[in-house]
Amino acid sequence: MTKRNRLKMPVQVKGLIETRKALKKLAPDLYEQMNKEIRVALKTITDDAKTKVQPSIRGLENWQDQGKPVVSRTKAKTMMAPNLRAFPKYNPLIVKKGLTYSVAQGKRNKAGFVGLYRLLNKSAVGAIIETAGRKNWGGDPQSQSNNPNAGAHFNQRIQGTYGGFKQIGNSRMDKGRLLFKSYVDDQGKVQDAVFAAIRKAEHLFETTTKNDRFGLAA
Amino acid sequence: MTIGIDIVSEYKDKGAKLAESSLNKLTKTTKNLALALGLALSVNKIVAFGRASVKEFTDSERAAAALQNTLKNTGNLMAFPDTEAGLKNLSKLSGIADDSLIPSFTQLFRATGNAKQAMDSLNLAIEVSRGTGNELNQVVDALSKGYAGNTRGLAGLNLGLNKAYLATGDMVGISAELNKQFSGSSAAYLDTYAGKIEVLNNQWNDTKQIVGQGLVMAFQEATGNRGVGGMTDAMEKFGYIVDAILIKTGTLINTLTNNVPFISDLLKRVVDGWAYILDVKGTELKIQNEIWKANTKTWEMAQKTADDQAKRNKEYLAFLAKQKKLTDAAALAAKKKAAEEAALKKAASMFDIDKIQIIAALQRNITDDEKLRLQLQMAILQENGSEAERLAKQLAESQLQTTNLALAISRIPRALNPFEGWGSEIDNLLAKMIQMYAMLQFKTPLPTQQGTVKAQITQQNAASVLANAPVALNEYQAITGEMSYLGVRNMGSLNITINNAGNVVSDDDLATQIRNGLLNSNLSGSPSAIGRLLGAFQ
Numbered sequence A: 001m002t003k004r005n006r007l008k009m010p011v012q013v014k015g016l017i018e019t020r021k022a023l024k025k026l027a028p029d030l031y032e033q034m035n036k037e038i039r040v041a042l043k044t045i046t047d048d049a050k051t052k053v054q055p056s057i058r059g060l061e062n063w064q065d066q067g068k069p070v071v072s073r074t075k076a077k078t079m080m081a082p083n084l085r086a087f088p089k090y091n092p093l094i095v096k097k098g099l100t101y102s103v104a105q106g107k108r109n110k111a112g113f114v115g116l117y118r119l120l121n122k123s124a125v126g127a128i129i130e131t132a133g134r135k136n137w138g139g140d141p142q143s144q145s146n147n148p149n150a151g152a153h154f155n156q157r158i159q160g161t162y163g164g165f166k167q168i169g170n171s172r173m174d175k176g177r178l179l180f181k182s183y184v185d186d187q188g189k190v191q192d193a194v195f196a197a198i199r200k201a202e203h204l205f206e207t208t209t210k211n212d213r214f215g216l217a218a
Numbered sequence B: 001m002t003i004g005i006d007i008v009s010e011y012k013d014k015g016a017k018l019a020e021s022s023l024n025k026l027t028k029t030t031k032n033l034a035l036a037l038g039l040a041l042s043v044n045k046i047v048a049f050g051r052a053s054v055k056e057f058t059d060s061e062r063a064a065a066a067l068q069n070t071l072k073n074t075g076n077l078m079a080f081p082d083t084e085a086g087l088k089n090l091s092k093l094s095g096i097a098d099d100s101l102i103p104s105f106t107q108l109f110r111a112t113g114n115a116k117q118a119m120d121s122l123n124l125a126i127e128v129s130r131g132t133g134n135e136l137n138q139v140v141d142a143l144s145k146g147y148a149g150n151t152r153g154l155a156g157l158n159l160g161l162n163k164a165y166l167a168t169g170d171m172v173g174i175s176a177e178l179n180k181q182f183s184g185s186s187a188a189y190l191d192t193y194a195g196k197i198e199v200l201n202n203q204w205n206d207t208k209q210i211v212g213q214g215l216v217m218a219f220q221e222a223t224g225n226r227g228v229g230g231m232t233d234a235m236e237k238f239g240y241i242v243d244a245i246l247i248k249t250g251t252l253i254n255t256l257t258n259n260v261p262f263i264s265d266l267l268k269r270v271v272d273g274w275a276y277i278l279d280v281k282g283t284e285l286k287i288q289n290e291i292w293k294a295n296t297k298t299w300e301m302a303q304k305t306a307d308d309q310a311k312r313n314k315e316y317l318a319f320l321a322k323q324k325k326l327t328d329a330a331a332l333a334a335k336k337k338a339a340e341e342a343a344l345k346k347a348a349s350m351f352d353i354d355k356i357q358i359i360a361a362l363q364r365n366i367t368d369d370e371k372l373r374l375q376l377q378m379a380i381l382q383e384n385g386s387e388a389e390r391l392a393k394q395l396a397e398s399q400l401q402t403t404n405l406a407l408a409i410s411r412i413p414r415a416l417n418p419f420e421g422w423g424s425e426i427d428n429l430l431a432k433m434i435q436m437y438a439m440l441q442f443k444t445p446l447p448t449q450q451g452t453v454k455a456q457i458t459q460q461n462a463a464s465v466l467a468n469a470p471v472a473l474n475e476y477q478a479i480t481g482e483m484s485y486l487g488v489r490n491m492g493s494l495n496i497t498i499n500n501a502g503n504v505v506s507d508d509d510l511a512t513q514i515r516n517g518l519l520n521s522n523l524s525g526s527p528s529a530i531g532r533l534l535g536a537f538q
Helices: A003-008 A016-026 A030-053 A092-100 A124-131 A152-162 A179-184 A189-213 B016-075 B077-094 B098-112 B115-132 B138-145 B152-156 B164-165 B171-182 B185-191 B193-224 B228-259 B261-279 B280-348 B353-363 B368-381 B385-410 B422-440 B461-468 B468-488 B507-524
Strands: A099-103 A113-121 B004-011
Touching: A016 A030, A016 A189, A030 A113, A030 A179, A030 A189, A030 B228, A092 A099, A092 A124, A113 A124, A113 A179, A124 A152, A124 A189, A124 B004, A124 B164, A179 A189, A189 B004, A189 B164, B004 B507, B016 B077, B016 B098, B016 B280, B077 B098, B077 B115, B077 B280, B098 B115, B098 B138, B115 B138, B115 B171, B138 B152, B138 B171, B164 B171, B193 B468, B353 B368, B368 B385, B461 B468
Parallel strands: none
Antiparallel strands: A099 A113, A113 B004
16 A cells, blocks of 8 residues: 555554654644644653753762863773763753753664654763663772772762652663653653644544545635 | 653564564474473472572571681680571561671671671661662671771761761761661661562572471481482482472362362362371471571580680680789899899999099080080980980080071171281381481480480590590599609509519400409409499599
């Protein structure tokens, strides 16, 4: 069954990907309207996450961004690590800026799933706040640092300012302090809103195409 | 790195359909295989449980043996039964396996040397571990290091204790503070779902341990004296028997539960019946009896060790008493010798030449600096360290002051010499005086204040000289008058006869006679006068 044939026939959209494609191509206004509603819903989470961003981390004052350029203290870039960059300084503005969302289709992950509506914590420093200590709370157990407790101290100070992780799924990696926390605090309302917007668009699209089929549309 | 939450995602089946069909085929094959392997798998489960149970029991026994050995080596074997019971109780309360608690306790016991304190510290470590999220062994490690005086580990746990306070190493205070801070953390943790699960897991491990002990005892009993080989055979047979019983029982229960409504009650009765048949109570008692026997054996061993220890303690005390007696005698002798040496030294000091010299020198009128030097030397001779140090310091200050003074003097600019150039002036003056003197040799002598001067009288100047010298003129006139009276001018030659004077022939003879005569006169007291101007006797 080709898309052209579906145009003439009543469309039963099965997959979200197909729905979006169909909407985008056949009812761009409806698609845009749906995305607008979804954006509003997603923005509630990112706005809430932004309110959680603290101006500084207690006990990590030296980590605060003073506006000076940050130079990597590790080895120079290598062939194996061409994108090596310095450990970022803590800047609440950058963290807030990185808290955003996307309605674009993402890449297929290893498990074969594709994200369609995503909440994002894009900045490096934001990712650190989100996940520091998620894997090794007590610091890297194989650390060869002169101060092997530095990792634990870092995690504890961030935890002290931002509080603990909140978990979404069963995996220990599905937890965080900013975006994840806001999402958990939201108790699924945003997800419901997103699905509601999709269903509404689907319904409207079905109605429109059905009426169009029977020549009822204006 | 971007952290993302996919609100809505979809599974994209690209390339998965092929995998799905393959998986279906595999599942079909596996099902058949599973049916075939069902029996074997169930047997494996039972055997695995048996293995786990025995392993749990042996691990526990090994840990207990290690604890017993530690206590024995430190002379605390009597504390073993109570300690073991306490650890088992703590394990039940905290949900931590006693296999983990025993090494921790042993470590703390080695650090504290006291079973009670080690138990308290272990309790504290559990509270801290649960309160902070740190691993128990980390906390135990930090605490045991703390008892050894190294509190860096405690600081590393970020317990919120002041670094300066930790640096004091006062473990009593630190423990009290930690107790205050983390007390009740374990209980709070055990209230959580995770905590309850942990307690259940622990209890399950304990159950496995009991079953394991029962299995070992059962196989021992079944094999009698045939040793380990016999035990393994018995275990294998037991596995098959249990397997058969369980499979049959399972089938029976399945059938009954599907067909008979009152099966629950019946099942209970069946279980009770099996319990009766298998003598579960008896087995439990037997296990407890075995534990009691083990404890009794331990107690007997502990008693023996304690007796030995008491004997050794007694011997050691006797040895200490003897040692003390010898030490006291040695101290007394040393004291006496020291007193004698002091007396001798005092006596010897009376003949100490160096000291005597210094004391004598100090009596003299000397400068302060010299006095300090002498006093310092004296202090050194008397081996008075503090006094010597004080005097040396004072002398150094004095020398420094002197050095400074000399330096200051050396820096004073050179004064003007008022006598500079005098040598040449005097030389010039003397030269002029000599010149004047030479000139004066050719001038007429000036009359003296008394009017008498010596003048060279010649025939030419005699008249003028006499005219200017009245006294000389008078004398001249007197002489010439006398000469005139005697007729000297006309006399020609004058013969003078001197009696008893020998022969006076020459002028020299005459001078000799006159001299002798004058001498005689002088010696005899006769007065004589000499006319100075004329050179004549009067």
